Amino acid sequence: MKSQTIAGQIVQLRAVPSPDHFRTAIVPTLTVDLQGIPGDRHYGFTRKAGARERWYEAGMEMRSGRQLSIVSVEELTEIARRMELPRIDPGWIGANVVVSGIPDFTRLPWGTRLFCDDGAVLVNEGDNAPCRFAGAEIARHFPDRERLDILFPKAAMFLRGIIASVERAGAIAPGPLKVKIPEQKLWTGGTLL
C-alpha cells in the first residue's frame, strides 16, 4: 500500500505534575523538544530497560522510543466497554496526547508521522503494550470491582495507543492533526504480499 496522509484531531493534552508521577493531568498545550516533555519521567533520548524489554537486563541504559504516550478516545471507550466500566480516564494510564477520528489508532504502522498544527512532529514507535501497572491505576477508581489490574492487559491489547518520539520540537495544542502513514508491505521472507 502506498503512503497516505489522513486527518485526525488532537482533543486533549496531559502532563504529570512532577517527574515522580505516573498519572497525567489536563494542560492547555504541551511544548516538546527532541527529548520529549521537559519535566516528564520519560524525558530523554535514553531510558532504563524495564519489564517490557525482557531481553535486556533491567536498568540497562537503552534508546528511549517512549517519550510520549498517545491514546485515542474511541479506543479508550472500547476498552471501558470490554471491562464493563463507565469510562477510562486518559490520565489514569499516563497518556500525554489524546486524539480522535483515527480508526485503529493503535495499529498505525511504526514510523507513522503525526504533524501537529502548532509545530511539533511525533514519530510512532509502536503500540504501547498494556501492563498491570496501568491496570492497577484504573482499579483504584473502581474499588468494588476485582482483578481489574489483570483484566486491563487483555482488554486493552492493541487499543492502548502508541508510544512516540519527537522528530521536530514545537507545540502541541488541541486541533487538527495530519497523520502521514509510510508505504506498507508485509515482509514474508521473500514473498511480498
Next chain:
Amino acid sequence: MKSQTIAGQIVQLRAVPSPDHFRTAIVPTLTVDLQGIPGDRHYGFTRKAGARERWYEAGMEMRSGRQLSIVSVEELTEIARRMELPRIDPGWIGANVVVSGIPDFTRLPWGTRLFCDDGAVLVNEGDNAPCRFAGAEIARHFPDRERLDILFPKAAMFLRGIIASVERAGAIAPGPLKVKIPEQKLWTGGTLL
C-alpha cells in the same frame, strides 16, 4: 502476521576514516554507543534536516534515526545487475554494516531489531531512500559510463538497505545476526487485513 525471529549473517563492518568522509572503509569490528558510531558524520541523537525531509526547512535540528547504514550483499548484487555494473562496493554508498542471508532485507518492517552476537542491538528506522549523491560516488568508479548517478536512485529503490539507531550499546563483529521482526499488520483505515 505474528512476530518472528530469523537468522542472518554480518559479513563486513565499515567506518569512515574521518567525519567529513562519506565513503567507508573496512574495519574488523565496530563499537557503537546509543548515539551511533563515535567519529562518524551521522553520530548523534539529532541531525540536521536535509533533502530527504522536504517537509522540514533545510538545516533544522531533528531526531536522527539515521545513525547507521546497513546494506545486504544480495541486494547490492541485484542493484549492480540492474545497472549493468560488475559490482557495487558497500563503501561507495557509505554503508557501515553489510549483512547476508536475509531475504528482502530493505523491506524489513520499521522497528525490526537486529541483535548482534557481540552485544549491540540496532533498530530498523526504515528503508534508505537511494539518492544521486550515492549514485555519483558509484559513477566515479565507472568513468566510461554515463548518467549512473541518475540511474542509481531508480535501480536501487527498496534495495539500498536500511537506516538504523542503536538501542543497546556494544560491539558489532562479523558473525551470526538475530533479526526480530515485530507483529505485522497492514493498516487500512479501519479494516485490518
